[in-house]
Amino acid sequence: MRWICLSLPIMAATVVSWAFCPESSIAQAPSATAYKETISGTKVAFEMLPIPGGKFAMGTADSETGRSPDEGPRHEVELKPFWMGKCEVTWDEFDAYWKSEDQPQVRGDEPAALKADAITRPTPAYADETFGHGRDDNPVICITHHTAMEYCRWLSRKTGKWYRLPTEAEWEYACRAGTTTAYSFGDDKAKLGEHAWFADNSEELAHKVGKKKPNPWGLHDMHGNVMEWCVDHYEKDAYARFAMGKLSVRPVLVPSEKRFSHVARGGSWADKPEFLRSGARRGSDKSWIRLDPQRPQSIWWLTSAEFVGFRIVRPADEQPELVNIRSKVTKQSP
């Protein structure tokens, strides 16, 4: 399938023509368009890269060093084209959302029931929300899955384009970028320092985004720096649900009203190499919020998760179960 979105208007965006040549033999190789968009009313911009549709083997082989049982069974997945953030979402982008009080205009394609909903924003954090990790060009940290989902809803209204968290399948597909090795650059963890911030080189801090080598599809920091929220609810045996000897098309575990657990991928500045592998999975848990003294604990901030952030995707053609998806988490959520 060719990229069907080339004719979509890209408002307030700087268009960069881009010859897209994925190394994967199974991925399609369309010409597509990367773009850079400035958030209206700010000087803050972010870049989106086109990811071709295609099939890939999701999960890891039993023989992969450092593998965890939740990475199997390996199974074939098919995805449609989407755009993905070149970098993790930064504080600069996030501040434009949570420090503003504007209510961006509703998108024309939103159903009437959602149009009435105001965008909600984090309450102030009880401490310095960067926890000393740095702000300018640094990735957002310590935010909940709910917060990341609300950011995407805000950005969608702000830009008139539909943005959301990646599905776990989209994330791994984009991370692998056509590779089947432990990392997108091969299996040799001795080379990890060229591509990622992790426990051995981070000095226990998140770092400015985009400073390490990108993966074959141009994405930075897919391995390490901050681990990244995916839209999916986390289940350790999720793949058994999808893998029954058949192709899984656009698999996703749609999140519920529960605050835990959600998928976070790619490992972080705090992790050892095996946790940064393309197939490594992590589910959030209540230890990520244990230092929050508030009662009830915040649905916005994860005060003990200085290692988690996110990046966004923009599907070319949204899958039915994710159309207009939003977080169902509330203060009453378990």
Ligand SMILES: [Ca+2]
């Ligand atoms: Ca990352």
